[in-house]
Amino acid sequence: MSRRQTLFGKLWAAHEILRREDGVSLLWVDRHLVHEGSHHAFAKIAARGLPIVAPDNTVAVVDHYAPTRGRSNIIDPQIARMIDTLRQNAEKHELRIFDLDDPTQGIVHVVGPEQGITLPGLLINCGDSHTSTHGAFGALAFGIGATEVAHVLATQTIWQKKPKVMRITIDGELEAGVTAKDIALHWIARLGTGGAQGHAIEYAGSTVRALTMEGRMTLCNLSIEGGARFGMVAPDETTKAYVKGRPYAPVADEWDAAEKAWDALSSDADAAFDIDIHIDAADIAPTVTWGTSPEQALPIDAPLPDPAMLSPQKSDLASEALEYMGLTRGKSLAGTAVDQVFIGSCTNGRIEDLRAAAAVLAGHRVKVPGLVSPGSQLIKAQAEKEGLDKVFTDAGLEWADSGCSMCVGMNGDLVGNAKRCASSTNRNFKGRQGRGARTHLMSPAMVAAAAITGEITDVRMLLRDRDS
Amino acid sequence: MAGWQTHDGVAVALPLANVDTDQLIPARFMSVPRSEGYGDYLLHDVRRDASGALRPEFPLNQAQQASVLVAGANFGSGSSREAAVYALIDAGYHAVFASSFGDIFASNSVNNGLLPARIKPETYDELVSFIGKSPCEVRIDLKNGQASFNAKQLDFVLDETWRMKLLNGWDDIDLTQQHNAQISAFKSKYAQTKPWAVPASNV
Numbered sequence: 198m199s200r201r202q203t204l205f206g207k208l209w210a211a212h213e214i215l216r217r218e219d220g221v222s223l224l225w226v227d228r229h230l231v232h233e234g235s236h237h238a239f240a241k242i243a244a245r246g247l248p249i250v251a252p253d254n255t256v257a258v259v260d261h262y263a264p265t266r267g268r269s270n271i272i273d274p275q276i277a278r279m280i281d282t283l284r285q286n287a288e289k290h291e292l293r294i295f296d297l298d299d300p301t302q303g304i305v306h307v308v309g310p311e312q313g314i315t316l317p318g319l320l321i322n323c324g325d326s327h328t329s330t331h332g333a334f335g336a337l338a339f340g341i342g343a344t345e346v347a348h349v350l351a352t353q354t355i356w357q358k359k360p361k362v363m364r365i366t367i368d369g370e371l372e373a374g375v376t377a378k379d380i381a382l383h384w385i386a387r388l389g390t391g392g393a394q395g396h397a398i399e400y401a402g403s404t405v406r407a408l409t410m411e412g413r414m415t416l417c418n419l420s421i422e423g424g425a426r427f428g429m430v431a432p433d434e435t436t437k438a439y440v441k442g443r444p445y446a447p448v449a450d451e452w453d454a455a456e457k458a459w460d461a462l463s464s465d466a467d468a469a470f471d472i473d474i475h476i477d478a479a480d481i482a483p484t485v486t487w488g489t490s491p492e493q494a495l496p497i498d499a500p501l502p503d504p505a506m507l508s509p510q511k512s513d514l515a516s517e518a519l520e521y522m523g524l525t526r527g528k529s530l531a532g533t534a535v536d537q538v539f540i541g542s543c544t545n546g547r548i549e550d551l552r553a554a555a556a557v558l559a560g561h562r563v564k565v566p567g568l569v570s571p572g573s574q575l576i577k578a579q580a581e582k583e584g585l586d587k588v589f590t591d592a593g594l595e596w597a598d599s600g601c602s603m604c605v606g607m608n609g610d611l612v613g614n615a616k617r618c619a620s621s622t623n624r625n626f627k628g629r630q631g632r633g634a635r636t637h638l639m640s641p642a643m644v645a646a647a648a649i650t651g652e653i654t655d656v657r658m659l660l661r662d663r664d665s
Numbered sequence: 666m667a668g669w670q671t672h673d674g675v676a677v678a679l680p681l682a683n684v685d686t687d688q689l690i691p692a693r694f695m696s697v698p699r700s701e702g703y704g705d706y707l708l709h710d711v712r713r714d715a716s717g718a719l720r721p722e723f724p725l726n727q728a729q730q731a732s733v734l735v736a737g738a739n740f741g742s743g744s745s746r747e748a749a750v751y752a753l754i755d756a757g758y759h760a761v762f763a764s765s766f767g768d769i770f771a772s773n774s775v776n777n778g779l780l781p782a783r784i785k786p787e788t789y790d791e792l793v794s795f796i797g798k799s800p801c802e803v804r805i806d807l808k809n810g811q812a813s814f815n816a817k818q819l820d821f822v823l824d825e826t827w828r829m830k831l832l833n834g835w836d837d838i839d840l841t842q843q844h845n846a847q848i849s850a851f852k853s854k855y856a857q858t859k860p861w862a863v864p865a866s867n868v
C-alpha cells in the first residue's frame with residue numbers, strides 16, 4: 198500500500214469495486230437520496246421492469262416541489278402530481294419517505310445530516326448537484342443525472358472516473374459578520390465557476406477547523422458553483438459530536454467501530470494535491486454577487502466592475518450581466534435598493550443561519566417584504582422554541598414551512614419579473630428564482646441587513662452600531 | 666439507445682459563455698413526462714418573449730433545422746437536471762461543441778447519445794467567426810474525433826470511455842450487471858468490515 202493518500206483517495210479506494218482498463222471505476226453507493234425530480238429515473242427502471250436492489254439504502258424526500266404555505270391543500274395540480282408520483286414510487290419500492298406531513302421533512306441535504314443518514318466515510322448520491330453538501334462530514338458525496346439515478350436504483354453502484362484533487366486551505370480568523378458563505382463566494386470569485394472543474398475539493402486550514410458543521414455544509418454545498426462535483430472536510434471531534442445520537446447514526450459497538458474508521462479519514466501529511474490554494478481569512482469580507490454567475494461576486498465595499506477594464510471575454514459577460522441585473526458600472530453595490538429578501542435553501546437554511554439572521558433583525562422592522570423557509574421542519578420547530586420565528590414575524594417577514602422554496606422556481610415561491618432579491622441561496626443564474634428575477638447571493642446575516650435598510654448593506658456596520 | 670458513428674447536419678453558433686442548465690430548461694417545465702417531448706422548452710426564456718413567441722433574432726430560431734450547437738465555455742454548468750439534455754435531444758440536437766462543459770451535464774449527455782465535443786478556446790473563437798450568423802453544414806466523425814464545418818476541419822476531444830458509449834449506444838445498467846459476482850463479493854466483505862456503514866432497515 199502506498200502512503201501519502203489524500204482523504205479523497207482513501208474514500209475512493211474504500212468504495213471501488215473494480216476499475217476498468219479505461220480507468221473508470223465502479224463504486225459502491227452507501228446512501229441514495231431521491232426526490233420528486235427523480236421521476237425520470239423511476240420511469241426508466243419501470244420501463245425495464247427492474248426492482249430497486251437496495252431499498253434500505255434509499256431514502257425519498259419531498260422538497261423541490263414542497264409548498265411552503267398551505268401544504269395540506271395543494272392547489273396547483275402539477276405540483277400535487279409531482280409529489281404524488283414520488284409517494285407512489287416510495288410505496289411501490291418500500292422506501293422510507295420524508296413526506297409533507299412528516300415532522301422531520303425538509304430539504305434533502307438538510308434531512309440527511311440531521312437524521313444521521315449522512316455519515317463520515319460513506320458514498321452518497323442524489324440527483325441534485327448540491328449533494329456535495331454531505332462531503333462536510335468526510336463523505337464521498339456527489340450529484341448525478343437521471344440516467345445515473347436509475348443506474349444506482351438498479352445496481353446500488355455508480356461508474357465514475359476518478360477526478361483530480363484540489364485543496365483549498367483557509368487559515369486565520371474570520372471577522373465578525375463574515376461567514377462560510379463568504380468564504381465560498383470569495384474563492385469562486387477568485388478561481389471562477391470553472392476553476393475547480395474536474396477536481397474534488399478538500400477544504401482545510403484553521404478557519405475550516407473552527408467552522409461548525411453547519412458552516413462546513415455551506416462551504417461544501419457551494420463547491421459545485423466553482424465547478425467541483427465533490428467538496429469535503431476531514432471528520433474531527435466537531436463532526437462526531439454532531440453525528441452522535443442522531444436517529445440513524447450507529448450506536449454501541451458499531452459507533453465505536455465507526456469512530457475508529459473515521460479517525461483514519463484525513464489526508465496524509467505528505468499527500469500530494471493537483472492544485473493547492475491558500476486563502477487568508479482576514480482577506481475575506483462579506484461577499485455579494487452582482488451578476489448572473491456565482492463568480493460575479495465582490496466584497497461589499499468594492500465598486501461594480503467596469504466592463505471596459507476587463508478582458509474581452511469577461512467584458513461581454515459583465516456588460517450583459519449588468520444589463521440583466523439593471524446595475525450601473527462603477528457604482529457601488531452597497532446601497533442598491535432591493536425589492537424582496539429570501540432566507541432558506543440547503544445552502545443557508547439551517548438553525549445557525551436562522552440565528553445569525555435573527556440576531557441582525559431583532560428589534561427592527563424590515564423595509565421590504567421577504568420569506569423565511571427553514572431547511573427542515575425540525576429546524577422550524579427548534580427556531581420556534583428559541584423564539585426566532587417571533588423575531589422574523591415581528592420584523593415583518595413571512596415565516597413558512599420547509600422546502601426548496603425560492604431557491605428554484607418550481608414550487609410556487611418565485612421572485613417577480615425584474616424584481617431584485619437579496620437571497621441566501623446558491624444560484625444567481627438568469628431566471629433561477631423566476632423569469633426575469635434578479636438574484637444577489639449573500640449570507641443570511643447580509644440578507645437580514647438588506648431587509649432592514651431596503652438596500653444591499655454591509656452587515657458589519659449594523660453589528661458595529663449595535664455593539665456601540 | 667442507438668449508437669452512432671457519423672452525423673451530417675447543420676450547425677448553429679450560440680456565442681454565449683456559461684449557458685447553465687437553468688437556462689437550457691427553466692425548472693417550471695421539468696414535471697412534464699418525457700414522452701410529451703422537451704424540445705419546445707429548450708432555452709425557453711431566452712428564446713421566446715414574455716408571450717411565448719419565438720424571438721426572431723435569437724440564433725437558434727434562425728436555424729430551426731440545426732442539429733449541432735457551437736457554444737461558449739462552461740456549457741451546461743449548474744443543476745444536474747438531465748432534462749437539459751432531453752430538451753436538446755428532443756429539439757433535434759446530436760452534438761454540442763464548446764471549450765468546456767459542466768461535468769454532470771457532459772456525463773448526462775453521453776448517457777443520452779448527445780456528443781459533448783470539447784474544442785480548444787482558439788478553435789471555438791475561429792469557429793464562431795466562421796459560422797457567424799448563417800448556419801453551416803457539418804459532418805462529425807465520432808470515431809476519429811474530427812468534424813468539418815463546411816470546409817473547416819477540426820479535431821475535438823472526447824473521453825475514450827464516452828466515445829465507446831456513444832459509438833455503441835451502450836447502456837450502463839447492462840454493463841454493470843455483467844459484474845454482479847464482483848459486486849456481491851464486495852458487498853459481503855464490506856458488511857463484515859464496516860458494519861456501521863450498513864443501514865439497519867430503511868436506512
Ligand code: SF4
Nearest residue numbers: 327542543601604605
Ligand atoms: S434548496 Fe435549492 S439547491 Fe438545495 S436541493 Fe433544493 S433546489 Fe437544490
